[in-house]
Amino acid sequence: MSLPDAVRIREIAPRLTFQDHVVPTEVKIELVGRLIDAGVRAFELSSFVRPDLVPGLADAEEVFARVPRVPGLSLGCCVGNTRGLARAVGAGADTAYFLLSADEEFARANTGRSTTDSLRELERMAAFAADRNIVLGTYVIFAWGGPTGPARSGEDLEPLARRLLDIGVDHWILADSSGYAAPPQIRELLTAALRHVPPSNLTVQIHDGRGMGLAALLSLLELGVHAIDTSLAGSGGHPAMPGTQGGGLCTEDAVQLLHLCGVETGIDLPRLIDTANWLTSEVGVPGKGFVRHTGCVPSTAQPGEPLAFTW
Template sequence: MGSREVGLPETVGASGLPDRVTIWEVGARDGLQNESSVVPVGVKLEFLDRLADAGLTVLEATSFVRPEWVPQLADAEELLAGLARRPGVSYPVLVPNERGLDRALAAGVRHVAIFASATETFARRNLNRSLDEQFAMFEPVVARARAEGLDVRGYVSMCFGDPWEGAVPREQVIGVGKRLLDMGCSQLSLGDTIGVATPGQVTALLAGFDDVGALAVHFHDTYGQALANTLAALQAGVRTVDSSAGGLGGCPYAESATGNLATEDLVWMLDGLGVEHGVDLDALADTSAWLAGVLGRPSPSRVVRALRG
């Protein structure tokens, strides 16, 4: 890929936005788990190291799911054993159940996440549980993790639309989310798994939660709405945004899905709005361009393509 010096957007602030946003980088887990071939653990370790060099302080590293479910992340123990952990950088991992938590604890993990569904169909397809039964699976995981002093994040998928059920009632999403928070999750990440949300939906859903400060958002860009939805979330008081370096990742439920919100695209918008985030866009764009070369295809991020050709 070519390269040119990174320019920065003109900063013009807007009212009603947080002073600072935490970027929860999911590329190494949510991004790479969707690759058709397994990425070598050495590449993953360099990726995580370069992301930390770029100033990202939350790097979701891997997932302790069964290897036959997600073979791309079967190297979780090896990756964590080789990880050069940085002071001030958190490396959360996804754990689906108590066995996953056992593996995370053995690996010295201090921050875990669970992955719930806002809909009945996806709960059954993804977790082999009903909407209500999923909580019985998560309760001992959260209780044990908290007893061990771990921080626990709760993901909620299909918050804005489900490929089998269509539109998802907001009250249903709020009910699932509040149960996870009451269970002991310190943060709730609301996911637009198939990328169908629009800003009005985002504003309406967030208004149903008592403490927006405990919420994060996780948007896919299937219909080109991820940045608009993120801005709506920031205006509603959200201060943590999930994104994936270079726009890595995709949605297996929609053929037109273009993956996660790209971290570079998010950083460009935040820079233009004068919202602090601590990330070096130049170093981040270099990292995503490097990884795109390793993967053998252009980066989906529009900012990476604009800056790195």
């Protein structure tokens, strides 16, 4: 199995968790500060969407303004329309990803538009972003299927992929929003996507609702996709799907697996675990995961040395 030397982990808990779990702005700033101290440098920080629909993210501008800036930091967000994109530009977001759903029913529940109408809106947004200092990409939510319907194949992705390229949007986040994909399904759909865009333009966001997230992670790396979205303590949810498990792949579990495989993330795992426990216990956010309960695999390695385990 051939794996890369390093990957970029983008932490999405500030958006995914707090869109469903309302907390004061100060808590969000402390969370991001703790994660920066642990070495995280890429974030999906919030969403610029209607505050009446997602009240937990009504403070998006304030969060962007107050997050400490450090070298190498990348701050992204979600947007639902051109108005939200303009807010993201004004807040200084580096990247903005449109909330495009492959599932028609969820598209209407999430943004009030069909998938076809959403693509028309994305076309307007691409024209707006063309002369502004921001990278506009798009989610493909439920890319592998769900939330209730059957799995989607690489063939199912083809017409949507061609339409996105016609619009001029070639940075994609493919989200396994319902946790449908085992390694064969990961490989099939990613192979289809890679016929249209290079691996550097793809981010994959795995949701671990069915326990296959870590297995899927290694398949992504083998295919050359080195940008992965994860969520601290596996936390998260969505106001359009109340009561549904909506958490992302657990960041600290993913980081431990990567480090044990010799793949560098730049993240301090013990600090990450401390932050995950803080999030779940002191803030009261529901969480998942293993390593924060059991601790890291013991090692005698010094920083920069290959891992050497004590058994």
